[in-house]
Amino acid sequence: MKDIVIIGAGVTGALIARELSKYNLDVLVLEKEHDVGNVTSSANSAIIHSGYDPKPGTLKAKLNVKGASLYPALCDELDVSYSMCGTLTIIDDESQWPIFKELLERSKANGVEMLSLSKEELLKLEPNISPNALGALYAKKAGIVNPFELVVNAMENAVDNGVVLHVNEGVVDIKAKDNYFVVKTNKDEYETKVVINAAGLYSDKIAAMVSDIDWHIIPRKGEYILLDHRTAGLVRRPIFPLPSEKGKGILVAPTTSGNYYLGPSSEPQEDRDDYSTDSATLANIKANASRLVPNIPYGDTIRVFAGVRSTPSTHDFIIGPNGKYDNFINVAGVESPGLASSPAIAQYVVHDFVEKVLPLKAKDNFNPHIRKHIKIKLLSEEERNKLVKENPDYGRIVCNCEQVSLGELKDALNRSVPPHSIKGMKRRTRAGFGRCQGGYCLGTVSMLLAEKYGIELTEVNYDNDGSNLIVEKIKKVNND
Structure with missing residues (x-):
């Protein structure tokens, strides 16, 4: 019998696995995709938000602020590209001042240091910002990260410390027994003392296998435009509009690799697996991005793509026991600021919930570091x-x-x-x-x-099974 089965190997599942790998436990991670971090974790804004925006008193506020503080040390241990470059939230209309002031007060309530910049101060920091900007909120301790490196390296570190990972293995059913669960997949069946449901877009479906739930996941698509890194110098840090009920808005942001992206859009949809893009949405992204930063070189676009985030019906992270089962722990609805919060979420899940149902004995030989990558x-x-x-x-x-x-x-x-x-x-x-x-x-x-x-x-597949790019051989090579 396993001690713990984690369902889902996105950034949250990977960091929970790493946190658990510090202890003498038999941990199995099940991922239905061909790879870790293959869904929401591979198509997001890659920003480590400072925590000024979430509503005070929510899990989002609590875990965002703590999670952001953990990133410098975490990225050093895991050899992940990270930059504490700060973020700017722009105001460009007189009618927006009340929202601006509300965000400033919210940042104080969340314990996040923010600076209010005048137009002149803003333009000194970012000369390419629209001349229509009136001022900005400057979150100096926000940053950007390479999300691909983060999830892969976190899982690598977990596996190096004893966690077992199965990819291409999806959960099809879970049966609750007296004090354990039987998890059935498309390949096998596992008995486990504890289940951690980090299944992202399908977390509500997984939770409903063992208990009635009063929440659900709303799939929300975000489309992006990616620019070549020869556009270096466009902006030095992520540039946001004021947030709305849809999210943090369409932004212009650098990546740790020197590229820039514009987006995301934010539209609810029924299909949890629809990653298509459309010309009307991309045109809207361009219009909104140009409002923040004029003269964006759209001719340097090298890719457009979409991600689907798991928006919770509760408007906050859903973390805790599933119904009457203390040993079935939901980690659901981890939308923005989920990436920034994920290291703190991992600690919260392990020490506030797992530790209550399973004894944790620390390993003497846990290694927090991965082997460094050589980058020519x-x-x-x-x-x-x-x-x-x-x-x-x-x-x-x-x-x-x-x-x-x-x-x-x-x-x-x-x-x-x-x-x-x-x-x-x-x-x-x-x-x-x-x-x-x-x-x-x-x-x-x-x-x-x-x-x-x-x-x-x-x-050979491009992504999951059935995505092979080479479909047949058209010529036999004679080596005689």
Whole structure:
């Protein structure tokens, strides 16, 4: 029997798994997707909010502020790209001053330091901001993070410390017994003392398998526009409009890799798996982004995409026992500021709920660090030359756009949470993330995946099963 089964390997599930890996427990993580962090965690704004916006007294407020404070140390341990660059929330209409002042008061209630900037102070920080801006709220301790690295590296650290991960294995049923649960998947069946439901968009469906619930998840789509990193210098930090009932609004923001994105939109939908984009929504994103930052170089757009977030009907995170079952813990409705809150959510779940139903004995050999990633792009010429002499694979550049070497691709495949798809490799190494979107490196990446898993090139998937890009061989190669 397992001690704990975690359902879902997004950023919340991964960080809970890592927190639990500090203790002598038998922990299994079940993920229905082909990879960790493959849904909401891979298509979000990547911002570590300071915590000024959530309504005081809510879980969002409590966990956002604490979570943000944990990020510098966490990202250092997990070798995750992170920058405490701050964020700016812009006011550009006289009628918005009451909302502006309300946010300033809310930040004080949440214990978050905010600065009120005049137009002149704002333009000194961000010269490319619209001249129509009247002022801004400056959250100096907010930041940006690489969400792909965060979820993969957190799960890698958990697995290195003893957690077991099963991908491509979805839960189809859960039966409650006297003091344990039987979790049935599309592949197997597991008995477990505790279930942690971190299933994101499907968390309400999972919870309803064992208990009546008085909440539900509302899928909300957000579309984005991604700009090439040659647009460097557009803005130095995320630029927000004033928030509304739909969310934090359409923003202009840098990423840790030097790209910029615009978005997201925010529209509820019934389909939890609809990631399509449409021209009308993208046009609206451009119009709203240009209101914040004029002269955005839309000709440098390299990709448009959409994510679907799990908006809770309760308007707050849903964390705690499921009905009468103290050993079935829901971690649901983790929408924005979920990414910023996730390290604190992990601690909250483990120490406020798991510890009440399961004894926790700390390991003597827990290692909070992962093996550092080598990124050729960031090395000096001297460091590169030394490395290439030791391993020539690091001297062969496979992805020209992002300067990713063969050595980096091979390293990703030989870690404890390796990619199983082209998309998985892309998120771990950035091969395929650049201007040509894989046009140059796709072949090499596909061949490496085929070799790793002993499959044909026609069996290599872009993402989940059935997403193979190479459908058949049209010519037989004669090696005679």
